[in-house]
Amino acid sequence: MNALLLENQVCFAVHAASRALDGFYRRELAGLGLTYPQYLVMLVLWEREPVTVKELGVALRLDSGTLSPLLKRLEAAGLVQRERSASDERSVVVRLTGAGAELRQSASRVPEHVLGATGLRMSELADLQRTLGRMTQALTEAT
């Protein structure tokens, strides 16, 4: 009984936290014209580029049903460029445009803002990340 209530509270807490985070990023990134998932894609690109859609999917654990339209929107916004790989015509390679690369500067303040807005200490954040990581792993492997 206690356990069952707790289950619902924990699951709801994860769900609610995810939405609250999403909402904060929405306000934070509005000026850049990015959504949170788009920001995640840009983070990967700012780190290593070019990158295939497949690689983006592995890094962010998203499939092409999510990435294809998202990348189309980033392309329409002039931030990335897509082209089929010359060496393997099945793959699509994603590159930053000049504007996409420049956006990195404007985005550089975002992490500290978010970090501050969580109201958590560094040690708590590290703990949180570790626990959530284990849970995600376990849930993914569970039948």
Place this chain on the structure above:
Amino acid sequence: MNALLLENQVCFAVHAASRALDGFYRRELAGLGLTYPQYLVMLVLWEREPVTVKELGVALRLDSGTLSPLLKRLEAAGLVQRERSASDERSVVVRLTGAGAELRQSASRVPEHVLGATGLRMSELADLQRTLGRMTQALTEAT
């Protein structure tokens, strides 16, 4: 540097955990014909009923743009019934149908399955819940 990387890791961890949880619930609830958000609504109804759309929104922190179509789907599935309140015609009251009430039995095993699948100890879950709750609160209040 370290902090900024941690920000992205923590935020991604929350996001990924939420999706992993959602995926597990999807498999777990498929037999009942419910999605996770629909299950949350049913939990509220199984606990106290009837309930207005407004009250559901406060409990789950969802607005009518999300709840209206969701409740329509639950109604189409024959699990709930909606009608305008007699005392205040602005409100819509949601009730369980017989089938909706009976579904509670079939759903009673879900919490323990999920709890087991997280792979976390009770104390860790309690911790997790507390930390996420504080973070959600802080993010909601942040500008």
Place this chain on the structure above:
DNA sequence: TACAACTTGATTGTGCACAATTTAATTGCT
């Protein structure tokens, strides 16, 4: 009482997420 302000819910539009299917290209096997 009459009207303005507010409340409740529905609608519209945008975007994320995922399952299932489709198409095209590549690889492996005989």
Place this chain on the structure above:
DNA sequence: AGCAATTAAATTGTGCACAATCAAGTTGTA
């Protein structure tokens, strides 16, 4: 070499989430 199996993306369909807007009902107040 030729064909089956595999792989990469895109597409289609369903559902959640939220912002913005709208319609209808209620409340407060002049």
